[in-house]
Amino acid sequence: xxxxxxxxxxxxxxxxxxxxxxxxxxxxxSPRFAIVGAGNGGQSFAAHLSxxxxxxxxxxxxxxxxxALQRTGRIAASGSVQGEAKIDLITGDICEASRGADVxxxxxxxxxxxxxxxxxxxxxxDGQVIVLNPGATGGALEVRNTLREAGVRASVxxxxxxxxxxACRSPRAGEVxxxxxxxxxxxxxxxxxxxxxxxxxxxxxxxxxxxxPSVLFTSLNNANAMVHPAPTLLNAGRIECxxxxxxxxxxxxxxxxxxxxxxxxxxxxxxxxLGVEVSSIHHFYRMSYGVDGANLYEQIQKVRAYxxxxxxxxxxxxxxxxxxxxxxxxxxxxxxxxxxxxxxxxAVVELGSSLLxxxxxxxxxxxDRLGLAGMSPEEIRRALIA
Amino acid sequence: xxxxxxxxxxxxxxxxxxxxxxxxxxxxxSPRFAIVGAGNGGQSFAAHLSxxxxxxxxxxxxxxxxxALQRTGRIAASGSVQGEAKIDLITGDICEASRGADVxxxxxxxxxxxxxxxxxxxxxxDGQVIVLNPGATGGALEVRNTLREAGVRASVxxxxxxxxxxACRSPRAGEVxxxxxxxxxxxxxxxxxxxxxxxxxxxxxxxxxxxxPSVLFTSLNNANAMVHPAPTLLNAGRIECxxxxxxxxxxxxxxxxxxxxxxxxxxxxxxxxLGVEVSSIHHFYRMSYGVDGANLYEQIQKVRAYxxxxxxxxxxxxxxxxxxxxxxxxxxxxxxxxxxxxxxxxAVVELGSSLLxxxxxxxxxxxDRLGLAGMSPEEIRRALIA
Numbered sequence: 183x184x185x186x187x188x189x190x191x192x193x194x195x196x197x198x199x200x201x202x203x204x205x206x207x208x209x210x211x212s213p214r215f216a217i218v219g220a221g222n223g224g225q226s227f228a229a230h231l232s233x234x235x236x237x238x239x240x241x242x243x244x245x246x247x248x249x250a251l252q253r254t255g256r257i258a259a260s261g262s263v264q265g266e267a268k269i270d271l272i273t274g275d276i277c278e279a280s281r282g283a284d285v286x287x288x289x290x291x292x293x294x295x296x297x298x299x300x301x302x303x304x305x306x307x308d309g310q311v312i313v314l315n316p317g318a319t320g321g322a323l324e325v326r327n328t329l330r331e332a333g334v335r336a337s338v339x340x341x342x343x344x345x346x347x348x349a350c351r352s353p354r355a356g357e358v359x360x361x362x363x364x365x366x367x368x369x370x371x372x373x374x375x376x377x378x379x380x381x382x383x384x385x386x387x388x389x390x391x392x393x394x395p396s397v398l399f400t401s402l403n404n405a406n407a408m409v410h411p412a413p414t415l416l417n418a419g420r421i422e423c424x425x426x427x428x429x430x431x432x433x434x435x436x437x438x439x440x441x442x443x444x445x446x447x448x449x450x451x452x453x454x455x456l457g458v459e460v461s462s463i464h465h466f467y468r469m470s471y472g473v474d475g476a477n478l479y480e481q482i483q484k485v486r487a488y489x490x491x492x493x494x495x496x497x498x499x500x501x502x503x504x505x506x507x508x509x510x511x512x513x514x515x516x517x518x519x520x521x522x523x524x525x526x527x528x529a530v531v532e533l534g535s536s537l538l539x540x541x542x543x544x545x546x547x548x549x550d551r552l553g554l555a556g557m558s559p560e561e562i563r564r565a566l567i568a
Numbered sequence: 569x570x571x572x573x574x575x576x577x578x579x580x581x582x583x584x585x586x587x588x589x590x591x592x593x594x595x596x597x598s599p600r601f602a603i604v605g606a607g608n609g610g611q612s613f614a615a616h617l618s619x620x621x622x623x624x625x626x627x628x629x630x631x632x633x634x635x636a637l638q639r640t641g642r643i644a645a646s647g648s649v650q651g652e653a654k655i656d657l658i659t660g661d662i663c664e665a666s667r668g669a670d671v672x673x674x675x676x677x678x679x680x681x682x683x684x685x686x687x688x689x690x691x692x693x694d695g696q697v698i699v700l701n702p703g704a705t706g707g708a709l710e711v712r713n714t715l716r717e718a719g720v721r722a723s724v725x726x727x728x729x730x731x732x733x734x735a736c737r738s739p740r741a742g743e744v745x746x747x748x749x750x751x752x753x754x755x756x757x758x759x760x761x762x763x764x765x766x767x768x769x770x771x772x773x774x775x776x777x778x779x780x781p782s783v784l785f786t787s788l789n790n791a792n793a794m795v796h797p798a799p800t801l802l803n804a805g806r807i808e809c810x811x812x813x814x815x816x817x818x819x820x821x822x823x824x825x826x827x828x829x830x831x832x833x834x835x836x837x838x839x840x841x842l843g844v845e846v847s848s849i850h851h852f853y854r855m856s857y858g859v860d861g862a863n864l865y866e867q868i869q870k871v872r873a874y875x876x877x878x879x880x881x882x883x884x885x886x887x888x889x890x891x892x893x894x895x896x897x898x899x900x901x902x903x904x905x906x907x908x909x910x911x912x913x914x915a916v917v918e919l920g921s922s923l924l925x926x927x928x929x930x931x932x933x934x935x936d937r938l939g940l941a942g943m944s945p946e947e948i949r950r951a952l953i954a
Binding site: 425 | 799801803804806808809813818819821822824826827883912914915918919923924925
């Protein structure tokens with residue numbers, strides 16, 4: 183399975199702010215950044231940080247991409263971030279990239295968090311901060327648990343955001359177009375008390391990061407898990423026979439929007455059982471896109487930013503193979519642990535698995551993967567807040 | 569919800585035989601038929617039986633249709649069955665239609681079996697035979713249980729077929745076009761030992777009916793439950809936004825065919841657990857349509873009879889609201905009773921319910937509705953064979 187190259191701008195392009203004024207190099211005390219993943223988001227972070235004057239190392243799993251980037255050692259950014267950015271270190275060795283970094287920004291499909299954490303484990307040292315951009319549901323938990331399993335003794339903070347800072351696209355290695363930079367995004371950490379320090383550290387470069395009290399918030403605020411897998415599944419026929427359609431305006435029909443609303447009710451119920459007031463998908467659309475309506479269908483029909491976003495042309499899409507195992511699966515597992523039924527989520531996981539010939543319930547972020555197996559609801563709450 | 573008027577010719581039009589020679593009136597000893605339901609199939613049965621010389625009464629739930637039929641008292645048949653058939657009694661009173669009939673042919677959407685059985689209960693007398701054309705999964709069980717609940721003391725045999733005798737269409741009340749008459753179809757009865765007698769009785773008019781040893785066979789041979797709900801669900805988007813597509817050649821894509829194969833594996837496992845060797849969907853396509861292939865997708869692509877069959881233009885389709893509650897729901901409930909997991913069936917039931925805002929698990933043919941609640945696998949086997 184190849185890594186998809188296109189940013190999901192659908193949920194990440196609004197609200198944005200205009201071009202950012204470039205500052206001069208900051209003092210030697212400024213944090214050193216490692217960027218893990220040289221896709222759209224990773225190259226945007228690398229270019230942006232370099233242009234802001236920070237020390238940046240950049241890693242990618244694809245040998246060809248690393249070599250292409252090494253050829254010039256630079257990334258040309260255009261759009262909301264502009265300039266020719268020199269990258270201090272470009273490498274295919276994740277330990278080399280991570281060593282000595284104060285902040286390790288992980289910007290890869292969430293399904294690779296686990297294997298990537300295992301790969302960087304030997305290089306980690308006390309005081310480093312890993313930030314998953316974004317974590318989807320249970321990203322920080324999975325990475326923390328993976329590092330423990332890998333025998334990491336260093337005191338490392340693992341944080342996750344609820345979305346990506348940029349709406350961006352990299353047409354080729356060494357070039358990024360940044361369509362927009364978000365006004366704000368949320369970050370939370372494990373241990374939870376470190377959230378404010380992580381935000382403060384990131385704020386040296388990016389004022390947009392705001393700390394939330396626990397990863398419960400960032401992990402439950404997974405809008406992609408609501409609007410991607412179910413509509414993709416319920417449009418599987420036209421996707422597989424390559425009949426083009428507008429993903430939101432034609433793909434999320436009134437009945438399909440109701441299915442999404444049922445998924446969302448299950449998500450909110452999980453939040454309540456864990457003592458967290460999670461925002462509904464309706465609230466998300468009101469706040470992020472300024473659209474209102476009698477129901478989700480009406481709201482989505484009004485989102486201007488969705489115009490022109492086509493449905494996937496292949497069932498092997500991140501809308502399924504990413505948003506099911508790192509979205510619906512951990513949500514369903516959390517629900518199960520706190521006695522909240524999630525029949526709609528479970529049905530989407532089951533049929534998505536069946537469609538792709540996978541077993542997402544086993545492959546995905548189970549409680550075991552999150553390090554929460556066998557815990558009572560109260561123990562889970564404490565594990566997330568601790 | 570209106571009753572769909574179109575025969576599902578997709579599974580019922582092959583193999584067929586040519587026009588049937590009309591015989592003269594048979595002796596007074598010949599069975600009297602009541603036809604319950606004046607849709608496509610019901611009018612075809614009524615016309616055919618009348619033309620064969622049998623006494624026929626015809627009932628329908630729709631007042632306007634009954635009045636239209638009463639105006640001439642006749643049905644004009646064309647195609648494989650030809651002639652102007654005089655119907656002895658056309659009535660909107662189901663008890664009047666049923667009273668004195670030797671055979672009550674029920675030819676209505678299977679979701680109305682229960683309410684219709686309740687309505688005819690007061691008129692039933694010893695020795696009558698009710699035949700559900702077809703029964704889908706659990707039709708005879710549901711009707712027998714409904715009659716018991718209605719306090720029927722008369723000794724009535726309840727039988728079910730696995731399909732409809734005709735491929736037919738009624739463009740308007742009093743007119744039927746019979747595209748084909750099947751060479752053979754299966755019938756089984758409750759009590760099981762009565763199956764041969766039922767077949768013999770029907771054979772007086774129709775040599776095509778063959779007795780099977782128990783309703784387990786007819787009820788588990790539900791191809792519609794395999795090929796209708798899941799592909800409809802997985803094409804929900806294009807159906808609801810009215811993007812036309814060929815139901816089989818474009819709607820049953822390779823991945824969707826794999827989902828159908830998973831449903832079928834669950835169905836076969838239920839059969840094995842109940843001690844019955846059920847034919848696979850692959851076998852069904854080989855036998856009914858003479859098509860073979862490496863998998864179901866390849867087989868379906870070769871079915872000539874499917875050419876031109878369009879997908880539903882509305883989610884309120886019998887492919888969902890009939891084949892889920894009288895197909896997948898009783899199959900899943902039987903599976904549950906005999907410890908066979910049916911995750912794919914359950915997922916389709918759940919998402920189908922969610923899409924239509926229904927609760928098919930509660931509305932459908934549960935074990936309670938089938939009169940099998942609380943029984944052990946062995947007791948269920950005996951209840952079906954007894």
